[in-house]
Amino acid sequence: MIERTNPLPAAADAAVISFTLNGEPVRLAVPPARRLIDVLRHDLLLTGTKIGCEIGRCGACMVLVDGRPVNACLTMMYQLEGRRVTTIEGLAGGAEALHAVQRAFLEEGGFQCGYCTPGMIVSAAALLAERPDPTDDEIVEALSGNLCRCTGYGGILRAVRRAVAIGREADGTG
Amino acid sequence: MILTRETAGGRWRIRPDGPGKVTGRLKYLTDLALPGMLHGVVLRSAHPHARIRAIRTERAAALPGVRAVLTHRDVPGLNAFGISRQDQPVFCSDRVRYVGDAVAAVAADTPEIAERALGLIEVDYEPLPVLDTPEKALSPDALKLHPHGNVLHRSEYRRGDVDAAFAECVHVVEETYVTPRQMHTYLETEGGLFVPEPDGRLTVYAPTQHGLLDRLQLARILGVPEEAIRVVSSPIGGSFGGKDELNIQPYGALLARATGRPVKIHHSRRESVRAGLKRHPMRITMKTGIDASGRLLAHRVRIVADTGPYATLGAEVLNFATEHVIGPYRYANLDVEGVSVYTNNGMSGEFRGFGGNQAIFALEGQMDRLAELAGIDPWEFRLINLRRMGDPGPFGQQIAQTDGAYQVWVKLKESPLWRERDSLKRAGEASASAQSGGAARPPWIRTGIGAAMVMHGFGLGYGIPDPAAGRLRLAEDGRIEAIFGYEEFGQGLFAAIEALMIDTFGIGPDDLRIVVGDTDRVPDSGSSTASRTTAMIWQALRRMEQPFRRKLLEAAARLTGRAAGGLTLAPGGVADAESGVLLIRYADLAAKAEETIGAQVHFHFPTTDLERIGAHFLYSYAAVAVKVEVNLLTGRVRVLDQYHAVAAGPVVNPMGYVGQIEGGSGMALGFALLEDAVMENGHYLTGNLDTYLIPTIADSRGTVAVEPVEELPEGDPYGPRGIGEIGSVGLAPAIAEAIHEATGVRVSRLPVDPALLIRRPEDLWKAVDGR
Ligand code: FES
Ligand code: FES
Numbered sequence: 001m002i003e004r005t006n007p008l009p010a011a012a013d014a015a016v017i018s019f020t021l022n023g024e025p026v027r028l029a030v031p032p033a034r035r036l037i038d039v040l041r042h043d044l045l046l047t048g049t050k051i052g053c054e055i056g057r058c059g060a061c062m063v064l065v066d067g068r069p070v071n072a073c074l075t076m077m078y079q080l081e082g083r084r085v086t087t088i089e090g091l092a093g094g095a096e097a098l099h100a101v102q103r104a105f106l107e108e109g110g111f112q113c114g115y116c117t118p119g120m121i122v123s124a125a126a127l128l129a130e131r132p133d134p135t136d137d138e139i140v141e142a143l144s145g146n147l148c149r150c151t152g153y154g155g156i157l158r159a160v161r162r163a164v165a166i167g168r169e170a171d172g173t174g
Numbered sequence: 175m176i177l178t179r180e181t182a183g184g185r186w187r188i189r190p191d192g193p194g195k196v197t198g199r200l201k202y203l204t205d206l207a208l209p210g211m212l213h214g215v216v217l218r219s220a221h222p223h224a225r226i227r228a229i230r231t232e233r234a235a236a237l238p239g240v241r242a243v244l245t246h247r248d249v250p251g252l253n254a255f256g257i258s259r260q261d262q263p264v265f266c267s268d269r270v271r272y273v274g275d276a277v278a279a280v281a282a283d284t285p286e287i288a289e290r291a292l293g294l295i296e297v298d299y300e301p302l303p304v305l306d307t308p309e310k311a312l313s314p315d316a317l318k319l320h321p322h323g324n325v326l327h328r329s330e331y332r333r334g335d336v337d338a339a340f341a342e343c344v345h346v347v348e349e350t351y352v353t354p355r356q357m358h359t360y361l362e363t364e365g366g367l368f369v370p371e372p373d374g375r376l377t378v379y380a381p382t383q384h385g386l387l388d389r390l391q392l393a394r395i396l397g398v399p400e401e402a403i404r405v406v407s408s409p410i411g412g413s414f415g416g417k418d419e420l421n422i423q424p425y426g427a428l429l430a431r432a433t434g435r436p437v438k439i440h441h442s443r444r445e446s447v448r449a450g451l452k453r454h455p456m457r458i459t460m461k462t463g464i465d466a467s468g469r470l471l472a473h474r475v476r477i478v479a480d481t482g483p484y485a486t487l488g489a490e491v492l493n494f495a496t497e498h499v500i501g502p503y504r505y506a507n508l509d510v511e512g513v514s515v516y517t518n519n520g521m522s523g524e525f526r527g528f529g530g531n532q533a534i535f536a537l538e539g540q541m542d543r544l545a546e547l548a549g550i551d552p553w554e555f556r557l558i559n560l561r562r563m564g565d566p567g568p569f570g571q572q573i574a575q576t577d578g579a580y581q582v583w584v585k586l587k588e589s590p591l592w593r594e595r596d597s598l599k600r601a602g603e604a605s606a607s608a609q610s611g612g613a614a615r616p617p618w619i620r621t622g623i624g625a626a627m628v629m630h631g632f633g634l635g636y637g638i639p640d641p642a643a644g645r646l647r648l649a650e651d652g653r654i655e656a657i658f659g660y661e662e663f664g665q666g667l668f669a670a671i672e673a674l675m676i677d678t679f680g681i682g683p684d685d686l687r688i689v690v691g692d693t694d695r696v697p698d699s700g701s702s703t704a705s706r707t708t709a710m711i712w713q714a715l716r717r718m719e720q721p722f723r724r725k726l727l728e729a730a731a732r733l734t735g736r737a738a739g740g741l742t743l744a745p746g747g748v749a750d751a752e753s754g755v756l757l758i759r760y761a762d763l764a765a766k767a768e769e770t771i772g773a774q775v776h777f778h779f780p781t782t783d784l785e786r787i788g789a790h791f792l793y794s795y796a797a798v799a800v801k802v803e804v805n806l807l808t809g810r811v812r813v814l815d816q817y818h819a820v821a822a823g824p825v826v827n828p829m830g831y832v833g834q835i836e837g838g839s840g841m842a843l844g845f846a847l848l849e850d851a852v853m854e855n856g857h858y859l860t861g862n863l864d865t866y867l868i869p870t871i872a873d874s875r876g877t878v879a880v881e882p883v884e885e886l887p888e889g890d891p892y893g894p895r896g897i898g899e900i901g902s903v904g905l906a907p908a909i910a911e912a913i914h915e916a917t918g919v920r921v922s923r924l925p926v927d928p929a930l931l932i933r934r935p936e937d938l939w940k941a942v943d944g945r
Contacts, residue, residue, distance in 0.1 A: 045207060047198075047201065047205035050362070051440075052362070052443065052863070054442060054862075055443075055862055055864055057862070057863040060361055087198070088197065089198050089199075098193075105196045106193065109186075109189070109830075112665065113360070113361070113664025114191070114195030114664065115362040117196055118196075118198040121196060136875070139871075146871070147359075147863065149360060149361055149412050149414070149837075149840075150837045151833060152838075152839055152843075152869075152878065153869075153874040154832075154878050155832075155833060155836065
């Protein structure tokens with residue numbers, strides 16, 4: 001179990017929040033309104049989750065809460081009590097393992113600088129968990145909250161389509 | 175052949191930096207943290223233009239948790255920076271010239287305390303008139319922003335007598351083109367970690383496009399020798415030119431020196447918008463005339479660039495624009511003048527395309543307008559005037575000869591998209607005269623196809639120090655190290671080096687270690703700008719190939735008792751050339767060799783002999799066609815299909831090549847249709863990504879076909895040309911022409927204003943009914 005106290009001078013309003021982070025139970029004493037993005041990046045040094053706008057527009061900070069994509073920059077700690085949080089670090093479920101979406105991004109070149117990539121992959125993984133065989137419209141819808149400045153999105157679209165194919169092969173339905 | 179993963183086959187390799195990026199394990203420099211580190215923030219000017227009467231920091235310094243508050247009084251060395259001329263203060267002392275100007279900086283235990291301290295710094299300003307347009311700044315009674323006035327730079331080029339030539343012209347087109355203040359919008363904002371080392375040195379972990387130049391600039395500011403600073407500058411979460419100049423580095427470095435503790439700075443997006451570079455807004459007026467056969471007789475151009483408060487590379491951008499408003503065509507007479515003007519707007523500076531985007535948008539607009547006037551197909555019209563093999567460059571300078579312009583011209587003409595244009599035009603005429611051409615589209619949706627040519631110089635050009643260097647070394651552990659002073663900001667530097675090393679030496683990817691982005695380890699290879707890195711690495715490897723291979727083989731020959739001539743480099747080690755059997759592993763070779771095996775090279779980027787600063791010797795060429803759909807009810811333009819023919823020599827790294835063209839064209843799409851960092855009275859109205867819109871995936875659903883033309887003339891010694899910028903240039907003018915094809919409306923200002931394209935419904939129904 002990860003047990004940490006926020007390095008901020010313990011604010012009077014600090015509360016203990018219990019949730020699951022990448023499969024591990026966590027108890028943190030933090031101000032309830034502290035943003036998840038700050039807890040991840042500053043307090044826990046989980047920097048796979050990126051930060052690009054802090055207003056919910058770029059998607060670089062995308063994580064899963066109970067399997068659904070949310071912007072960590074808009075999420076406050078009190079909202080996570082009892083929830084399941086998954087970041088890019090926990091997406092594949094093992095240190096060496098790669099999620100099908102991660103593999104597909106590698107193979108198709110769905111990234112360049114890579115800074116949008118964790119958020120993009122988290123959003124795509126959430127989509128495929130819910131709809132293993134999405135249409136292009138559904139892919140575009142699911143990723144329209146994730147900005148990428150490098151790729152022009154061509155490689156990203158191809159990567160998600162490829163992840164769908166990988167999923168089909170794994171199912172033996174392709 | 176269209177380049178894709180399938181057509182590239184085995185050369186489509188997984189990027190060496192890929193696994194770290196897709197798993198989130200790769201640490202960007204703004205991800206770094208150290209125990210006990212402080213957080214730095216910068217106080218920016220409250221006014222676009224003001225005198226500073228007093229700065230009081232006592233209350234901020236007294237706040238518990240604040241470890242340092244610095245102002246201009248605390249700069250031990252030069253209180254100024256700038257790649258080309260140092261006219262930007264690190265901290266303003268008596269005057270601020272834009273809203274991003276730094277007045278003070280704070281280091282504190284937490285970001286929250288640091289922010290609070292900023293609010294306690296008191297600055298007395300005396301506001302001055304805001305020069306928020308180049309016109310105001312150029313007026314004779316304007317306040318001088320710098321001792322030498324408000325002109326950063328003028329450029330000109332003349333040949334022949336345009337006035338006389340206009341009198342001869344059968345058709346003349348005159349138009350003014352206006353381009354936006356585009357923001358780089360790298361997803362990772364500026365930041366880094368600054369660490370005082372026990373030996374008294376300072377390590378700077380902060381993205382830049384030229385680590386050694388940052389080191390030089392920081393040494394000047396800190397008043398220390400360059401060796402006292404180490405700059406680690408890769409990986410980078412995007413730059414596009416925007417992190418070429420210093421940004422937060424001076425503040426991080428000064429705060430770390432002042433406190434003796436590691437200091438982290440990471441800009442918020444708002445600060446990034448406020449302080450960071452943008453693409454120069456330009457107003458380009460062109461008057462261009464042709465004779466009856468379509469030959470260009472006269473071309474007059476006036477460029478006014480808003481460079482903002484300080485120089486950075488504003489002069490060089492103007493030089494580039496001056497060259498590229500001439501571009502790939504032959505003219506009988508030319509008259510080009512440009513001026514780059516200091517204002518109190520945001521900083522303009524280096525940005526992918528480097529002034530070519532604005533220039534070529536205007537130039538290609540002229541070509542389309544002239545073709546229409548002359549009644550000639552726009553693509554055929556370009557051919558009449560196109561530079562061919564043997565022609566000099568835009569300034570009449572000697573250039574490396576290729577027939578790239580013609581090669582891409584032909585490719586585009588034969589492309590399916592361009593052929594579709596003919597049938598679309600026929601269908602369009604049919605639907606205008608009768609009930610629609612069979613398409614199930616509502617009548618307010620119009621489609622059109624347009625195209626544009628690009629001739630883009632790469633490298634910094636004549637008269638600008640443009641060194642190149644590289645080093646190869648068999649390291650102690652048996653890895654072959656490829657050491658270059660270039661930076662990885664997403665373009666695929668690692669992938670390019672890996673591909674070239676494997677192709678050159680026949681080694682395996684596991685034999686290789688790539689070393690970049692660390693001034694303690696790399697030679698001065700020049701900057702990672704101007705689309706030059708892949709070309710420079712190729713040329714460096716060509717020079718190092720023979721000596722390095724020979725040394726490896728000779729050492730192996732000594733150790734195995736075989737003749738060097740019968741040996742070859744192979745994955746894992748040195749092998750028998752005939753049988754391919756591995757004879758000695760690189761690790762054993764490294765352990766047993768008597769001396770270090772290595773090679774290195776220093777040279778200068780090839781330049782033209784015309785003595786004109788910035789004139790290029792090497793060019794890449796592209797032809798771009800695009801199909802758009804215009805909704806006449808909303809005025810919205812959707813980009814459907816794109817075709818890019820690119821003549822830039824051999825493809826080094828197919829995945830990177832496709833990515834550069836696709837990614838560049840995504841930026842051009844934003845430049846054409848969406849993006850503008852709007853300023854009013856010297857203040858940004860666009861502050862974050864809610865009001866500054868870059869293309870999303872929904873804007874980018876159309877197809878993009880990339881067709882490289884790899885053939886170079888027999889004996890060409892320069893190899894792959896730059897492709898990092900050219901993809902970001904041609905799409906905007908092609909979109910403008912496609913919009914004209916779709917609607918009949920000519921746009922000359924970007925981003926395209928939808929209001930110009932909206933038609934009243936009654937007009938529409940008339941069009942449908944054939945009235
Ligand atoms: S940082 Fe959260 S959406 Fe941009
Ligand atoms: S890969 Fe750089 S922002 Fe997407």
